[in-house]
Amino acid sequence: MKKIRADLHLHTCLSPCGDNQMQPTAIIEQAKKAGLDMIGISDHNSAENVSAVMKAGKRQGLAVIPGIEITSQEEVHILGFFNTEQDLMHIQDIIYQNLPSQNDEEAFGPQLVVDEFDNVVGKNPRLLIGATNLTIEKIIEMIHQWAGLAIASHIDRQRFSLIGQLGFIPKGLKLDAVEVSTRLAAGQKYDYPVITSSDAHFLEDIGKSCTCFMIEDVSVDEIKKALHNEMGRRIIVR
Amino acid sequence: MKLTELIQKLNLSVRSAKAHLDREVTGGYASDLLSDVLANSKEGNIWITLQIHQNIVGVASMKDLAGIILVNNREPEPETLEKAESEKVPIMVSEMPTFELIGMLYSLGVVGTKQ
Numbered sequence: 001m002k003k004i005r006a007d008l009h010l011h012t013c014l015s016p017c018g019d020n021q022m023q024p025t026a027i028i029e030q031a032k033k034a035g036l037d038m039i040g041i042s043d044h045n046s047a048e049n050v051s052a053v054m055k056a057g058k059r060q061g062l063a064v065i066p067g068i069e070i071t072s073q074e075e076v077h078i079l080g081f082f083n084t085e086q087d088l089m090h091i092q093d094i095i096y097q098n099l100p101s102q103n104d105e106e107a108f109g110p111q112l113v114v115d116e117f118d119n120v121v122g123k124n125p126r127l128l129i130g131a132t133n134l135t136i137e138k139i140i141e142m143i144h145q146w147a148g149l150a151i152a153s154h155i156d157r158q159r160f161s162l163i164g165q166l167g168f169i170p171k172g173l174k175l176d177a178v179e180v181s182t183r184l185a186a187g188q189k190y191d192y193p194v195i196t197s198s199d200a201h202f203l204e205d206i207g208k209s210c211t212c213f214m215i216e217d218v219s220v221d222e223i224k225k226a227l228h229n230e231m232g233r234r235i236i237v238r
Numbered sequence: 239m240k241l242t243e244l245i246q247k248l249n250l251s252v253r254s255a256k257a258h259l260d261r262e263v264t265g266g267y268a269s270d271l272l273s274d275v276l277a278n279s280k281e282g283n284i285w286i287t288l289q290i291h292q293n294i295v296g297v298a299s300m301k302d303l304a305g306i307i308l309v310n311n312r313e314p315e316p317e318t319l320e321k322a323e324s325e326k327v328p329i330m331v332s333e334m335p336t337f338e339l340i341g342m343l344y345s346l347g348v349v350g351t352k353q
Contacts, residue, residue, distance in 0.1 A: 075271055101276065107296035107325070129293060131273035159291050 001232060004218060007031065007210040008040030008065060009079060009153065009179060009197035012049040016109035016129050019202045023118035024049070024056035026203055032062055034207025038218045040197075042067040042079050044128045045099055047092045048113045051085055055116035063218035069153060070095060070139050071131045077153035077160045078136060079179065080143040083220045087146040094142060098134050101127040136162070140174050149176045149220055149227075154199055156180040156188075177227050181209055193227040193235065212236040239263050239347060241304055241328065244284065248342055250307060250330035253314055254322035263304045266348045268340055272297050279303060280351050284343070286336055290314045295321040295329075305329065309336045 010027060011018035031039045041053045041064060050066045057064035066088045067081040082088040102125050103111055111124040132139075143150040155178045158164040162178070169178075169191070177193040188194075195211040215222040215233050225233040241259045245252060252259065264282030269275050270289055279285060281302045287294065288309050295318060298306050305328035308314060314322065314329050322329050332339050 071273075073273070075273060100273075104296070104300045107300040108293070127276075129272075129296070130276065131271070159289075 001214050001216055002037075003236060004037045004213045004215055005035060005207075005210050006038040006040070006213055006223075007034070007036050007197050007200070007207050008038075008067065008081065008151075008195065009042050009069070009199045010039055010206060011043055011069075011199070011201045012041060012053065013110075013112040013114060014043045014046055014049040014124060014128070015201065016044070016103060016105075016111050017201055018043070020110065020112060021203050022201070023114050024053045024116050025060070025118050027053060027206065028056045028060045028062050028064075030203045030206045032060070034210075036062070036207050036210060038063040038065060039206075040065040040067045040079075040081055042069040042081075044069050045071055045095050045130070045132065046111075046124055046126070046128050047085075047088050048124055050088060052114050052116045054085065059116070065218070065220060065223075068092065068095070070134070071160070072136045072139055073131055073133055074136060074165050075131050075160055076136055076162050076165045078139045078143070079151040079153050080139075080148045081151070081220050081223070082146060082148040087148060090146055091142060091148070095132055095134075096126065098132040099126055099128075099130060100133070101130055103127045103129070136170070136173065144174065147220075149224060151175065151177045151179050151195065152192075153179050154181050155190075156182070176224065195227075195235070241284070244343070244346065244348070245330060247346060248332060248334075248339070250332050253329045253331055254319050255305075255326045255328040258326045259305075259328055261304050263348055265351055266340065266343050267303075267351055268336060276301065278351065283351065284348065286339060286343075288312055288336070290318055292318040292321045294318065295325055295327050298327045299325045303327075307332050307339065309334060309339055
């Protein structure tokens with residue numbers, strides 16, 4: 001069993017609000033400098049840079065978990081993490097079918113698609129900052145359909161979070177965990193396992209907040225076991 | 239009705255784009271879901287909301303709204319103000335809650351998008 005320091009919630013230059021410096025090679029370098037063993041990539045409503053960061057991670061020796069941050073119709077952000085890129089692409093298809101309008105770069109920022117060597121290869125034209133027509137329940141259900149982890153984003157924040165938008169956590173949601181921004185907020189009592197991550201939109205924020213897992217290897221299934229305290233896997237609370 | 243007139247009659251405090259208040263208000267829209275405002279507000283509308291995040295400026299700019307009124311004395315975040323200045327989006331603050339503010343707007347002749 002190994003102690004794995006993970007920051008699962010990072011944006012790239014694909015997110016309109018993500019800094020343009022958030023490119024694969026730079027992200028991996030910064031994550032290693034921050035002492036992380038594993039990162040997750042979770043851009044808003046798109047996963048088009050996941051493959052590039054995974055390749056950069058492989059080249060530079062850092063585990064990268066494929067993920068996405070989905071906006072529900074209530075404007076609640078839900079993180080999804082998957083075992084494979086293929087599973088994630090199925091989710092991206094459904095999101096694209098349910099995500100209206102086009103981005104206005106002037107208003108919200110550019111949405112750069114890059115390759116593993118940080119070359120800009122295109123731009124995503126969709127309104128990634130927008131909300132999907134999918135309910136929170138539906139999003140969790142489809143993440144689970146593709147064997148993923150469904151985690152409610154930064155619930156300690158007022159904006160775009162489960163508690164910020166609705167005022168409470170609805171009973172019976174099948175979340176695998178909730179995410180908070182700081183260790184302080186992690187001390188609160190929730191009905192779900194709690195992870196902390198940075199939600200970094202800028203390089204210097206990578207690893208500012210992270211979660212330590214005691215797991216066998218780096219995979220979504222291992223994280224799942226740690227969240228549920230199964231077979232010796234666990235979250236190490238410092 | 240001009241934005242300047244609304245500001246005076248409703249006693250609004252202007253927080254950004256003070257040089258861009260000489261605009262005709264075509265109607266009003268009230269919602270706190272950004273996606274709803276993107277889908278349903280109309281050009282030249284005044285938008286009433288409690289959201290203070292910088293994305294409200296992006297929405298107002300994309301839909302070419304006349305301005306944003308924040309209710310209940312809610313103050314915009316510093317990044318919101320910065321963006322509002324550069325995009326020339328007027329943000330105003332009212333001490334009234336949404337219901338009262340919209341009632342006043344209606345009595346002044348500013349109506350919804352369906353009228």
